[in-house]
Amino acid sequence: MTNNVDLHTREIRPLRQTYTHVAEYIGADKPATRYQEATLGAQPTANFHYRPTWDPQHELYDASRTRVKLKDWYVLTDPRQFYYGTWTMSRARQQDAVEASYQFVESRGFVSKMPSDLVGRICSQMMPLRHVAWGGNMNNTFICAYGYGTSFTAPALFHALDHLGVAQYLTRLGLTLGDASTLEAGRLAWLEDPKWQLLRRHVEDSFVLQDPFELFVAQNLALDGLLYPLVYDDYVNGRLAGMGATIVAMLTAFMPEWHQESARWVDAVVKVAAAESTENLRLISDWARDWADRAQGSLSPIAEMILDQSGQEALSGVRDRFDARCRKLGLEVGTKIT
Amino acid sequence: MHAPVNSREMSKRLSLKERYVAMTRGLAWNTTYQPMEKVFPFDRYEGIRIHDWDLWEDPFRLTMDTYWKCQGEKDKKLYAVIDAFAQNNGHLGISDGRYVNAIKLFIQGVTPVEYGAHRGFAHVGRQFVGAGPRVACQMQAVDELRHFQTETHAMSHYNRHFHGMHAPGQWFDNVWYLSVPKSFFEDAFTSGPFEFLTAISFSFEYVLTNLLFVPFMSGAAYNGDMATVTFGFSAQSDESRHMTLGIECIKFMLEQDPGNVPIVQRWIDKWFWRGYRLLTLVAMMQDYMLPRKVISWKEAWEMYAEANGGALFKDLARYGIREPRGWKDACEGKEHISHQAWALFYQYTHAAAFHTWLPESAEMEWLMQKYPSTFVEYYRPRLEQWRAQNAQGRRFYNMTLPMQCRVCQMPMIFSEPGAPATICMRESVHSGTTYHFCSDHCQSIFAAEPQKFVQARLLVRQPQGDKREPTKADGERPDFDPWQPLLAEWEVESGADNLDFEGSVDQRNRAAWTMPVSEVGT
Amino acid sequence: MSNVFIAFQANEDSRPIVDAILADNPRASAVYSPGLVKIDAPDSLTIKRATIEAHTGGSFDLQQIQINLVTLSGHLEEDEDHFTLSWKH
Numbered sequence: 001m002t003n004n005v006d007l008h009t010r011e012i013r014p015l016r017q018t019y020t021h022v023a024e025y026i027g028a029d030k031p032a033t034r035y036q037e038a039t040l041g042a043q044p045t046a047n048f049h050y051r052p053t054w055d056p057q058h059e060l061y062d063a064s065r066t067r068v069k070l071k072d073w074y075v076l077t078d079p080r081q082f083y084y085g086t087w088t089m090s091r092a093r094q095q096d097a098v099e100a101s102y103q104f105v106e107s108r109g110f111v112s113k114m115p116s117d118l119v120g121r122i123c124s125q126m127m128p129l130r131h132v133a134w135g136g137n138m139n140n141t142f143i144c145a146y147g148y149g150t151s152f153t154a155p156a157l158f159h160a161l162d163h164l165g166v167a168q169y170l171t172r173l174g175l176t177l178g179d180a181s182t183l184e185a186g187r188l189a190w191l192e193d194p195k196w197q198l199l200r201r202h203v204e205d206s207f208v209l210q211d212p213f214e215l216f217v218a219q220n221l222a223l224d225g226l227l228y229p230l231v232y233d234d235y236v237n238g239r240l241a242g243m244g245a246t247i248v249a250m251l252t253a254f255m256p257e258w259h260q261e262s263a264r265w266v267d268a269v270v271k272v273a274a275a276e277s278t279e280n281l282r283l284i285s286d287w288a289r290d291w292a293d294r295a296q297g298s299l300s301p302i303a304e305m306i307l308d309q310s311g312q313e314a315l316s317g318v319r320d321r322f323d324a325r326c327r328k329l330g331l332e333v334g335t336k337i338t
Numbered sequence: 339m340h341a342p343v344n345s346r347e348m349s350k351r352l353s354l355k356e357r358y359v360a361m362t363r364g365l366a367w368n369t370t371y372q373p374m375e376k377v378f379p380f381d382r383y384e385g386i387r388i389h390d391w392d393l394w395e396d397p398f399r400l401t402m403d404t405y406w407k408c409q410g411e412k413d414k415k416l417y418a419v420i421d422a423f424a425q426n427n428g429h430l431g432i433s434d435g436r437y438v439n440a441i442k443l444f445i446q447g448v449t450p451v452e453y454g455a456h457r458g459f460a461h462v463g464r465q466f467v468g469a470g471p472r473v474a475c476q477m478q479a480v481d482e483l484r485h486f487q488t489e490t491h492a493m494s495h496y497n498r499h500f501h502g503m504h505a506p507g508q509w510f511d512n513v514w515y516l517s518v519p520k521s522f523f524e525d526a527f528t529s530g531p532f533e534f535l536t537a538i539s540f541s542f543e544y545v546l547t548n549l550l551f552v553p554f555m556s557g558a559a560y561n562g563d564m565a566t567v568t569f570g571f572s573a574q575s576d577e578s579r580h581m582t583l584g585i586e587c588i589k590f591m592l593e594q595d596p597g598n599v600p601i602v603q604r605w606i607d608k609w610f611w612r613g614y615r616l617l618t619l620v621a622m623m624q625d626y627m628l629p630r631k632v633i634s635w636k637e638a639w640e641m642y643a644e645a646n647g648g649a650l651f652k653d654l655a656r657y658g659i660r661e662p663r664g665w666k667d668a669c670e671g672k673e674h675i676s677h678q679a680w681a682l683f684y685q686y687t688h689a690a691a692f693h694t695w696l697p698e699s700a701e702m703e704w705l706m707q708k709y710p711s712t713f714v715e716y717y718r719p720r721l722e723q724w725r726a727q728n729a730q731g732r733r734f735y736n737m738t739l740p741m742q743c744r745v746c747q748m749p750m751i752f753s754e755p756g757a758p759a760t761i762c763m764r765e766s767v768h769s770g771t772t773y774h775f776c777s778d779h780c781q782s783i784f785a786a787e788p789q790k791f792v793q794a795r796l797l798v799r800q801p802q803g804d805k806r807e808p809t810k811a812d813g814e815r816p817d818f819d820p821w822q823p824l825l826a827e828w829e830v831e832s833g834a835d836n837l838d839f840e841g842s843v844d845q846r847n848r849a850a851w852t853m854p855v856s857e858v859g860t
Numbered sequence: 861m862s863n864v865f866i867a868f869q870a871n872e873d874s875r876p877i878v879d880a881i882l883a884d885n886p887r888a889s890a891v892y893s894p895g896l897v898k899i900d901a902p903d904s905l906t907i908k909r910a911t912i913e914a915h916t917g918g919s920f921d922l923q924q925i926q927i928n929l930v931t932l933s934g935h936l937e938e939d940e941d942h943f944t945l946s947w948k949h
Contacts, residue, residue, distance in 0.1 A: 012427055012851055014498035019490075020505040020829060037494055038487040042453055046511045049521045049794045050528040054380045054465075060524060061457070084484040085413040085491075092410025095403045134365040138464060141476055145461040150453075157460055157480050164473065165402035168361045175360070180352065183360055191367060201371040208376050354940050397936040400923065408926055548931055559894035567895055571869045574930040582936050589935075646933050649862030653935075653947050 025074060038083035040074055042150040063148040066213040068273055068280050073149030076272055078265045080155075087158045091165070094254055098169065101250045102176065110247050111177055122240065122248060123178050125306050127186020128196050129231065130170045135203040136163035139219040147212040155265055159220065162262065166255055173251050195301040202298040213273070214287050220266045222291035224259065225322050226299055226315075232256035234314045235306045271329040285332040292322060292333070358399040363392065366469035380465045384530040386602075387595040391468030394590055397582045405477060409484070412572050416488060419568040424495040433561040434629035435848035436839050441493065441566055442502040442692040443623055444554055447519045449489045450510040454523040455538060456482035462531040471590075474583050478539075481576040492569040500844050502692045505829040509691050513828050514739055514797045515619075515683075517747045521794060522616045526609075528790075532591065533605050539584035541609035545650065547577055548642040549617055553624040556632040585650075592657040599658045604786065610662035611779040614671075615746035622679035625705065626697065634708035639672040664779040667755045673709055674758060677717035678751045684724065685736040688821065691830045693839035696725050716758045733838055737821070739798040743776035745783045745791055752776050768792065864905050864934030864945040867898040874928040876915035877907065884911050896930060904934070904946035 017023065018032035021041030026032055032040075048060045058065055063073065070076070082090075105111065111119065140160035147153040174182045190196050202223070209215045232255050240248050274284045296319050303311035323334030352360065369377050381388075400408075422428070432438065459479035466472050497503040510516045526537040555570030557563075591598045621635040633641075651661040662668075680694070687694040697705065702721070705713045727734050740749035754760045764775040768788045775781040784791045812818050825832045834843050866881070868874040870892060881899055882888055888901035899905070912920045922943050934945035 012430075012499070015501070015847075016498055016504060018494065019497060019503075019507075021507050032494075034491055037490055041507055042486065042490075043457075044450065044454070044507065044511050044520070047517075047520075047795045047797065049517070049524045050790050051793065052528040053790070054383070054528075054530060060527060084480065084487050085417055088406055088410045088413055088484075091402075091406040095406050098403070130365055131367060137365075137476075138472075141460055141464040141472075141479075144479070145457060145464055153457070153460075154483060157456075157476070157483065160476060161402060161405075161480055164365075164476070165406075167365050168401050168403065171361050171364070175352070175357075180356070180360065183364060187364065187367070191370075204369045204371040204377070207369065208372050354938075397938050398923070398926070399938070404923055408923070412927060551931070556893065556896070559896075571895060571928075571930055575869075575926050575928065578926065578929045578932050581932065585935065645863070646865075649864075649933070649947055652862065656948070 033081065034085070035078075035081035035083050039078075039151050039154060043148075043153070061148060065146050065148070066211045067283055068211075068213040070273060070276055070280075074151050075276070076149065076151050076269050078151065078155045079268050080261065080265055082155060082158055082265075091162070094257070098251075098254055101253065102172070105247050105251060106176065114245060114247070118243065118245060119177050122245060123174060123182045124185065124189060125235075126170065126231075126248075127174050127183060128190040128193075130167045130174070130183070130186060131190045132199065132203060132227065133163045133167035133170065135206065136219055136224065137161070137167065139206055139215050143212045143216055147216075152269065156216070159262060159265075162258055166258070169252065169254055173248070176251065195305050198298040198301060202294055213284075216266075217270065217284060217287040218291040220262075221270060221288055221326075222322075223295045225263070225266075225325065226292065226295045226318050228256060228259040229318045229321065230299060230303060230315060231306070232259070234318070239307055267325070267329055270326075270331070274330050281330065281332070285326075288326050288331050289333045292319065292326075354399055358396065358401065361401045362396075362473045363469045374467070378465060378467045380531055381467050384532050384601065386532040386591060386598050388467070388591075389594055391470070393593070394468050394470040395586060396470050396474055397586065398579050400477065400579070412575065413484075413488075416568055416572045417491075420488075420492050420495075420565060423492075423565045423568075428564055429496055429499050430851055431562045431564065435845050436627065436693070436695060437557075437561045437563065437629050438496060438500045438844065439502065439692045439694075439839070440554070440557060440561075440623050440627040441496060441563065442500075443619060443627070444566070445489065445493045445497075445503055446506045446509050446516055446691060447619055448550070448554075449486060449493075449506060450516075451519050451523050452482050452486040452489065454527060456480070456486060458523070458527040458534060458538065461527070462534055465531045471583075471587065474579075474586075475535075478580055478583060481580065484576065485573050488569050488573065492565045495565065499847070501831065501834045501842075502844075504831075504835075505691075508829045512797065513689075513691065513830070514742065515686075515690060515749075517742070517795065517797050518616055518619065521747045522612055525612065525790075532601075535584070535587045536591075536602060536605040537609040537612075539580065540588045541584075541606060542613050543577065543580040544584035544588075545610065545647055546613045546617060546643070547581065548646070549638055550620055551577065552642065553620055553632065553635075553638055557624065557628040560630040560632050561628060588654070589657075592654070592659065596658075603659055606659065607663040607779075608783050608786070610668070611664040611777075611783065612746055614664065614668045615743075615748050615776070615780070618675050618679045618748055621676035622683065625676035625708075626680040626701075631701075631704055635676045636672045636708060639669070644669060663782070664777075667777065667779065670755050671752070673712040674716070674753060677705075677709070677713065678753070681717070681720060682740065682749055682751045685734060686740060687838065688735045688737065688836055689739060689825075689830075691828075691835040693837065693842050693844065695839040696721055696728065712758065733840075735837075741774065742796055742798055743780050744773045744794060744796070745775060745780035747794070747796075748776055750774070750776050862947050863900045863902055864932075864947060865898055865900045866905060866907075866932045866945060867896055867930040869928045869930060870895055870897040871928060876912055877925060877928070879915050880911040881905065881907055884908055904944060906945075907943040909941045 017028065017030055018037060022032045022037055025040045026036060043061055045061070052058065052060060137160045140156045140163060143156035144153045144160060147156060171183060174186065190200060206215065206218050209218060232252065236252055237249050237256065270284060274281045296315060299315060300312065303315040307314050326333040368374055456479050459475045459482060463472050463475035463479050466475065493503060510520055526534050529537065551570060551574055555567060555574070558566035558570060588602065591602055624632070624635045624638065651659065683690060684694045702718065706718070724734050740751070742749050750761060750763055752762050754762045762777055764778060764781040766773050766775070766781060766784060773784060775784060822832060825836070830836055839845055868878060874897065878890060878897055878899065882890060884907070885901050885905050888899050888905055890897055890899045907922070907925065909920055909922050922938065922940065925943060932945055934947055937944045
């Protein structure tokens with residue numbers, strides 16, 4: 001009789017690989033990824049006890065809040081495969097890089113080495129963007145609250161908090177380049193300066209959209225799809241860097257990086273939803289085109305302010321590239337220039 | 339517009355409070371192109387009056403950079419433990435095979451509520467006019483998603499090896515006893531934003547949360563469940579922020595307008611009672627489902643509800659708030675509810691997705707010691723009767739489904755306050771239909787909002803009429819068992835997820851895993 | 861008069877915090893159970909950043925308290941240097 005008490009040699013076979021609602025999507029005999037277990041089938045779907053007193057026309061979780069129709073909302077996935085853990089850890093690493101940049105810039109007194117009128121212009125041109133980002137936070141919170149299906153709604157909340165992070169990074173930039181009065185001036189410009197009013201109206205109009213998918217297209221695809229390349233590629237990393245204000249690019253490096261990363265998610269959602277039916281394609285294409293037209297108009301005075309005479313051409317170029325991006329997703333927007 | 343050169347060397351150092359305002363409230367503005375009432379349509383209809391949102395104080399003042407750093411660190415540690423647990427077959431380290439049924443209850447009844455909280459806080463995180471509370475609510479929304487996902491991940495390894503954990507979402511939506519947490523949460527989420535915060539942030543996360551978490555987590559620690567302990571403590575650090583949101587929101591509403599006081603009092607009354615009823619399941623878990631005992635439900639209630647809650651309501655007295663209407667009955671119930679609930683699930687375990695059993699003699703001793711004035715007289719005799727039936731091979735199953743209270747959805751198992759041998763039942767007629775309640779307090783809750791509670795789904799009724807009915811041909815078959823199609827529809831695996839722990843697959847498996855290797859194959 | 865309390869995971873990171881609390885709050889008492897340390901104090905309890913730093917030898921941001929915090933009771937007031945729990949009755 002053997003006397004081997006090594007537990008590790010004992011074979012303990014599992015009864016199953018994962019939860020039933022996950023196995024329904026991936027197959028019963030496969031182990032699930034953390035993303036899959038955290039996301040697939042997580043949202044309740046049946047037997048709701050009461051109608052919302054704040055929206056008695058709908059159930060608590062209700063796919064009919066949007067005109068987009070999907071047989072199964074879990075067909076939408078996030079190519080980044082973010083669940084809370086991977087999202088936070090990823091952002092924590094990015095925050096370390098931001099912290100290092102601030103240390104670098106502040107310890108060497110680089111801000112004081114820049115011409116003060118340049119610093120002043122940068123502040124007035126960038127501080128109102130804090131409020132645009134705040135709008136992104138509000139809208140993505142809406143999408144999380146009223147969208148359908150965890151694979152659509154969970155990343156929207158990450159995106160909302162990412163927008164808040166952007167707004168707070170811009171605030172920190174303002175406090176580094178200037179002080180509390182810098183922020184206040186930016187706020188006043190946002191409320192009263194004619195150059196910002198088209199954009200503010202645009203953002204406020206987005207606050208009253210009721211269709212979470214339309215809002216997704218308006219905010220995450222159309223507005224940010226034009227704003228970020230214009231501000232961070234053309235202006236911060238282009239114009240400002242060329243003028244010796246590279247520290248701004250350093251201190252805002254998170255923004256274009258985040259925009260590119262999250263665009264993968266936005267694109268995947270739009271592409272799959274539009275591909276499901278001609279009705280969805282029509283709807284999403286119209287939204288993309290109409291909201292991009294509006295965004296382009298709202299950004300026109302901004303483009304002129306930050307890029308002077310090259311502003312309109314830059315904005316046009318940004319729009320062309322946006323249209324090309326949309327066409328890659330299968331949308332019917334813009335015309336190809338032959 | 340911009341400050342002159344020499345004041346620009348370092349950004350002016352703002353205090354924590356000032357910096358936080360710049361980072362949150364300072365980002366928001368009152369809209370003018372769209373009216374504020376259209377941007378925030380739900381903030382008036384409950385009758386709560388807020389005159390100055392700027393008076394909201396956020397004690398923790400977390401900006402996203404700090405949030406990501408703190409939470410990233412917590413998750414790194416947590417997932418390292420979850421990975422180690424899975425790699426090393428940590429489920430073999432639990433004290434006793436019966437223990438897993440406590441965490442089955444957790445993943446069935448608590449984890450889906452975390453998901454609901456995630457969506458509910460996203461909703462109020464958009465709808466409050468005040469920017470400060472919106473940010474706090476959004477952080478809570480993503481914290482709750484964290485809890486849902488980390489619990490799902492931590493339990494995943496258990497799910498691979500035990501029954502009763504594989505379809506928690508399906509059960510939450512369809513199985514009778516889980517409508518207790520489901521209806522609780524949906525009642526909160528379908529209410530207005532201020533009521534939602536009073537219900538969840540204050541009544542649940544502040545007043546009652548310790549009664550949910552400490553029993554489960556201490557129970558896990560005492561019974562060798564490393565995964566749950568680690569998850570539990572990691573989640574609790576988020577809960578502290580949630581608790582402070584709760585106390586802040588209640589103070590804020592009470593200080594903003596005296597007209598808010600009676601509204602808030604009504605909500606405190608309702609939600610204390612609904613929360614208390616929800617905790618019946620935890621009471622039962624604590625007294626009957628932990629092979630190694632921590633403290634009794636009664637002791638936990640005295641520590642966390644009576645002492646801590648007592649201090650809280652003394653504090654709120656200066657606003658004109660009194661202790662909740664159901665407070666005395668809840669305190670009286672501490673001697674009874676765990677026993678009443680275990681007796682319920684013992685007999686209905688054929689229709690539940692977890693096992694039950696009779697306490698061993700050492701456990702009976704412990705129960706007698708902890709409940710000297712009630713256990714021997716009211717609850718032990720029934721358990722002894724069932725033990726005798728067991729010994730004769732007639733394990734008792736009550737082959738029906740119990741009657742549920744229209745409001746809290748708990749079955750009618752509670753006794754009249756002061757009369758433990760009498761079932762408490764109340765009735766009201768509304769628009770010609772009779773509705774049933776477990777207590778005066780549920781009856782009052784109904785009376786205040788009948789139009790809401792008449793909508794509630796009573797899942798015990800579905801087998802009789804709402805969903806599929808057996809055909810005449812079915813009923814004529816000699817071997818027809820009406821439970822089989824029902825359990826199949828619920829996705830409860832008959833003979834694996836349900837019934838007594840004795841003779842269960844879980845029990846056999848655990849014995850096989852922990853058998854000395856020298857005996858394997860003999 | 862009622863107790864306030866604060867509880868932490870019992871580990872290496874929380875040890876200096878617990879030590880600091882007991883040093884600064886003479887009427888506070890700590891109770892240990894598996895994985896957990898709970899500190900009760902009558903009326904109020906204050907955690908001081910300076911005392912924690914004296915125990916750790918390095919700099920400490922009070923917001924780090926959250927990482928090992930389990931639960932608390934009482935009204936909370938916090939700034940860069942102090943974290944206070946109290947009842948106001």
